[in-house]
Amino acid sequence: MMPYMMTFKLDKLFFGAGFSLAVVSSLVFGGDEKTLRASALGDSYLGEFYRVDELSSTSPGVLIRHETLDEHQSLNRAADNIRLLYTSTEGLFAEDIVAVSGALFIPRGTPPEGGWPLLGWAHGTVGIADICSPSYNGRQQRDETYLNHWLANGYAVVASDYQGLGTQGTHPYLATRPAAYSNLDIIRAVQSAAFPVSNTIVMIGQSQGAAAAIATVGHAPEYAPELDIQGLVATGAPYFSAEGIAAIQETRPKDAVDPRLGYNFLALSMLGLIDPEFVLEDYVSADVLPVAMAVTDTCYVDMKKLVKRELVTYNKAFKKSPEKVLTEAFRRMEYPTLKLSAPAFFGIGGKDINTPPRMQQALVTSACVAGSRVRAHFYPSATHGSIVNGSTEESSQFIASVFAGEEIIGNCNELPF
Structure with a gap:
């Protein structure tokens, strides 16, 4: 296990991070309280590149x-595949500077004057374990296809791991x-280095990453006002409003095996970071507790398989509903504003069962009401x-128009649902 970063608040980010002391120490950290204090849920040693014992800068x-990235981490339409480590502001409590990893992909050819137009990619759910970064x-192949599409069309892509x-x-x-x-600071890092990328940025994101991209645009005016974020593309975007949560609950049977319970276990891990009183076994049954704790070293794609293999249903998983305690976690999942400073493209799938259409439609409607160009x-x-x-056919047109400086006309008065 890696030592926990001393810049974090150990009391907040530790005794809240892992559910109960007994469960975490026995299932994750070997039952030793000293080890528990020195490690964090999901941490593992990935190599010296990712390790920082002392930050050389106190600025984000x-x-x-x-x-250079290894072959399996690279994109085949990129001329340069670059792994990055940079400083950022720890986002839960916003008091400390931490190291964050990510990647930069540079297209083939000669960059235009001003550098390759830069897209900030925000990835979807992969898990909380370091090995999932x-x-x-x-x-996954879907994301490789997507990012290669942008590279083939002359865009550089910068992508935080978070x-x-x-x-x-x-x-x-x-x-x-x-x-x-994390997104704003990786943009700062690449734009202030010698990489041939533009000053103008468009954020793109899917699912968890769509939420991250929306929040990036929302936080930018206050946190990074020097950045020129001109647009946003969000697909499969979540919205944890009362209506959005109700939409999810309607699609989640409580008495059937549901691979999406992996989302629940991941969300509970975040709750532990902010609520030191939270104890996982108060809510998760003894039979399913090992499945829930698997998030510490299992990526989401394998969490889904584990849930299916163990025949986990909602009713089997929870001896007490976590819905009430998740309220505080949902607050951390909210957007800083829906009056976005840049035009936003939203792609909604009619057969999306992870972020149901009703949830996404509520988000779009709220953004329209707030005055965003959608x-x-x-x-x-x-x-x-x-x-x-x-x-991509429609989002490519949208992004090209943004970088060309064309006026983006919203369709809030003629929403397609």
């Missing part, structure tokens, strides 16, 4: 080091401010996964 957005573990994924400390899953700070597109046959590449 500073490049610490970079190196995309710069280390690589990317706080705590790959680097020390527990990843605060779905908390929007930590992800936003281009919403509804794809009746698209799923949570297929919406990513299934929306």
Whole structure:
């Protein structure tokens, strides 16, 4: 296990990070309280690149080091595949500077004057374990196809792993401010280094990453006002309003095996970071507790398989409903504002069962009411996964128009649902 970063608040980020002392120490950290104090849920040693014993800068957005990605971590349409380590502001409590990892992909050819137009990619759910970080573990085929599409069309792509994924400390899953700070600071890092990228940025994101991208645009005016974020593309975006949560609950049977329970276990890990009174076994049954604790070293794709193999249902998983205690976690998943400073493209899949259409439609409607310029597109046959590449024809036109400086006309008065 890696030592826990001393810049974090040990009392907040530790005794809250792992559910109960007894469960974490026995299942994760070997039952030793000293080890518990020195380690974080999901941490593992990925190599010296990801390790920082002492930060050389106390400012966010500073490049610490970079190196070439391995082949399985690279994109085949990129001329340069670069792993990055940089400084960022810890986003849950916003008091400390931490190291965050990520990647930069440079297209082939000669960059235009001003550098390759820069896209900030915010990835979807991969898990909370360091081994799941995309710069280390690589990317699923869907995302490789998507990012290669942008590279082939002359865009550079910068992609944060997010706080705590790959680097020390527990990843605060779905908390929007930590992800936003990670995104904003990786943009700062690459733009202040010698990489041939533009000053103008468009954020793109899917699922957890769609929320991160929206929050990035929302936090930018206050946290990073020097950055020129001109647009946003979000597909499969969650919205943890009362209506959004109700939409999810309607699609989640409590008496059937549901692989999406992996989301629940990941969300509970984030709750532990912010509520030192939270004890996992108060809610999760003894039979399912090992499955819930598997988030510490199991990526989401394998969490789904584990839930199916162990025949886990909601009723089997929870001896007491966690819905009430999750309220505080949902607050950390909210957006800082829905009056966005840049035009936003939303792609909604009609067959999305992870972030149901009703949830996404409520988000779009709220953004419209708040005064954002929204281009919403509804794809009746698209799923949570297929919406990513299934929306590129329209999102490509949107992004090209943004970088060309063309006026983006919203369709809030004629929403397609």
